[in-house]
Amino acid sequence: MKIKNIAIVGLGALGIMYANHFSKKIGKENVRIVVNENRKKKYEEEGIFANRQKCSFYYVEENEKTEPADLILFCVKGTSLQSGLETARNQIGPKTIIISVLNGISSEEVLADAFGKENIIHCVSQGMDAVRVDNQLNYTRMGELRIGIDQLSKQEQLEAVSRFFDQTEFPYTIEQDIQHRIWKKFMMNVGINQVLMVTEGSYGDVQKEGSSRELMIQAMQEVMPIAQAEGINLTEQDLQDNLELLETLSPENMPSMRQDGIAKRYSEVELFAGTVLAKAKIHKIEAPTNQSLYQKIKEIEAAYS
Ligand SMILES: NC(=O)C1=CN([C@@H]2O[C@H](COP(=O)(O)OP(=O)(O)OC[C@H]3O[C@@H](n4cnc5c(N)ncnc54)[C@H](OP(=O)(O)O)[C@@H]3O)[C@@H](O)[C@H]2O)C=CC1
Numbered sequence: 328m329k330i331k332n333i334a335i336v337g338l339g340a341l342g343i344m345y346a347n348h349f350s351k352k353i354g355k356e357n358v359r360i361v362v363n364e365n366r367k368k369k370y371e372e373e374g375i376f377a378n379r380q381k382c383s384f385y386y387v388e389e390n391e392k393t394e395p396a397d398l399i400l401f402c403v404k405g406t407s408l409q410s411g412l413e414t415a416r417n418q419i420g421p422k423t424i425i426i427s428v429l430n431g432i433s434s435e436e437v438l439a440d441a442f443g444k445e446n447i448i449h450c451v452s453q454g455m456d457a458v459r460v461d462n463q464l465n466y467t468r469m470g471e472l473r474i475g476i477d478q479l480s481k482q483e484q485l486e487a488v489s490r491f492f493d494q495t496e497f498p499y500t501i502e503q504d505i506q507h508r509i510w511k512k513f514m515m516n517v518g519i520n521q522v523l524m525v526t527e528g529s530y531g532d533v534q535k536e537g538s539s540r541e542l543m544i545q546a547m548q549e550v551m552p553i554a555q556a557e558g559i560n561l562t563e564q565d566l567q568d569n570l571e572l573l574e575t576l577s578p579e580n581m582p583s584m585r586q587d588g589i590a591k592r593y594s595e596v597e598l599f600a601g602t603v604l605a606k607a608k609i610h611k612i613e614a615p616t617n618q619s620l621y622q623k624i625k626e627i628e629a630a631y632s
Pocket residue numbers: 336337338339340341342361362363366402403404405407410411412414428429430452453455456457458459582583595
């Protein structure tokens with residue numbers, strides 16, 4: 328199994344970064360950006376820029392019948408995953424390997440329900456400082472994808488992805504326990520993303536001691552007993568590791584959810600506090616900080632004009 332082409336659904340902060348990288352490495356004709364007619368028109372008219380350089384991308388319309396892609400990357404927000412599934416449908420065949428870079432703990436399940444679980448490689452994207460405003464993406468750190476499999480039968484697909492990433496000099500790490508990694512990142516997002524959306528802050532505000540940092544840590548701590556109840560051994564050490572990773576981010580940058588707040592886009596709160604609260608209820612665990620963040624974020628969104 329050799330990956331020769333890929334499809335990308337969602338040309339936002341991460342989608343632009345990955346599309347730009349792979350287009351340069353394997354030729355833009357092998358990197359399909361799957362879009363509807365309106366998005367294609369907009370992207371072609373306005374252009375897409377990565378670090379102020381105009382990108383050259385190959386757009387494929389979602390209703391076009393083509394050969395299935397060898398690999399597809401889902402780079403939409405959780406709020407658009409359902410529409411992303413429809414956009415992707417014509418790109419996915421029985422051998423297409425599927426990767427979701429979405430935050431949260433549920434996108435792989437949603438994709439498995441739609442396309443089967445056989446070809447899904449689990450993934451976490453982390454360590455980037457990508458900031459997108461409209462068609463302009465800026466970043467200094469591309470971060471990496473952490474990938475892994477939930478069953479041994481997927482070893483061949485994992486190896487194919489690994490060879491492709493090596494060939495294209497794409498940063499990645501193979502995780503032995505990908506579920507743990509996904510929950511660890513989830514804990515981080517539950518803290519950083521939600522608190523900085525509510526406080527309208529940037530990473531610098533939670534890198535120093537103070538009320539924002541305290542709130543962030545409280546929100547993260549509430550994830551731990553829930554993870555334990557779900558059979559994931561998330562510990563205080565994982566929280567400390569997340570705090571260390573946070574130190575590496577540029578103080579003036581901000582997480583994707585704060586970028587949503589600025590752009591008055593509906594956020595991924597359902598992937599974060601929404602999920603924490605749903606699971607807390609099942610396991611009869613208190614999560615007051617997430618309850619309060621959930622309400623505040625919903626109030627912010629209700630005030631969008
Ligand atoms: N930004 C970051 O630094 C990081 C983000 N993540 C996660 O990665 C995921 C993607 O985030 P991010 O890149 O910031 O998201 P963005 O909001 O920047 O981009 C999402 C893009 O998907 C497009 N889109 C939505 N629906 C469709 C569709 N049906 N077909 C094609 N395109 C579609 C949107 O277009 P339109 O605007 O027209 O709706 C938008 O351009 C999220 O889950 C996020 O939490 C993870 C780590 C870091």
